Amino acid sequence: MPKNIKLADPDFHVPSSIDLLIGAEIFWQLLCIGQIKRSDEHPILQKTHFGWLITGKIVTSQNLRRSTHHCYASISNNELDNKLSQFWSTKNYSDRQPYTADEKVCEEHFLQTIQRNSQGRFIVKLPIKEGRLIQLGKSIAIKRFYAFERKLHRQSALKQEYSDFISEYLSLGHMRKIEDNHDMITPHYYLPHHAVMKHSSSTTKLRVVFDGSCKANSGVY
Structure with a gap:
């Protein structure tokens, strides 16, 4: 090491923690004019505003042991054409199973x-599936509603919130009342629902959830 060189990190050869990460946008502004390279077996000394940096490749005994490997491959156009034909025949996606x-x-x-x-x-x-619509019904929805109705009688606040929700649904036209003379011959289905209260909500504390995945008594859904 030249005696007049002041290194930016005198202990560069000792592993330690990183002090600072410098981005590429200012890295090149830190470089100064001045570079020393004694030989191909020595690293490069680069002058910067922080001092001299040691960079580049370090020659070790492992670098000196080099070996050369030679490979040779040969294939004719006919062989290449056959290989490509075999590849595309295995990757043919046009053949698909017939629809059920x-x-x-x-x-x-x-x-x-x-x-x-x-x-x-x-x-x-x-x-x-039109043929299975006739298997739908309302027994599960009515059973669940009766259980929910008993809960409403026990909780007056929940009952009021639920009544307000139903009234709003009617006024917005999202549902309508079925008359007694409604044609029950056509396929019909009653969607079960229940109410969920979230007291921490600052806006709507009650949310009505419709159970669209509920199966009918026949197992149809």
């Missing part, structure tokens, strides 16, 4: 009901 009966019905339903609205969104009617 339900998949065919879904595809036909999709093609018949798909449309695009004025906002550019695609709309598709939900597929329904």
Whole structure:
């Protein structure tokens, strides 16, 4: 090491914690004119505003032991063509299994009901198995509502919140009352629901949850 050199980190060769990370936007502003390289076996000394830095490659005994490996590969155009043909034959995705009966019905339903609205969104009617609609009913919904009604009688605040919600649903047109002479021959289904109270909420403390995944007595949903 030249005697007139003042290193930015005199203990650069001793592992220690990092003091400062410098980004590339100011790194080049720290460099000064001055660089020393004695030989190919020595690292480079670079002058900076912090002092001289030692950088570059350090030659060790491992670097001196070099070995050379030679590889040779040869293939003809015919062999390459055959290999490519075999590759594409195994990657042929055009052969697919035939649709099942339900998949065919879904595809036909999709093609018949798909449309695009004025906002550019695609709309598709939900597929329904018409033959199983008759198996739906209202027994589970009524059973759950009776249990929920007993809870309302015990909690007056919850009852008031729930009544206000039902009244708002009626006024907004989200639901309507079914008359006694309603045609019950057509397929129908009563969606079970229950109320959830969140006292910590600053706006709406009651939220009504509709259980759309509830199965009917027949196991249909």
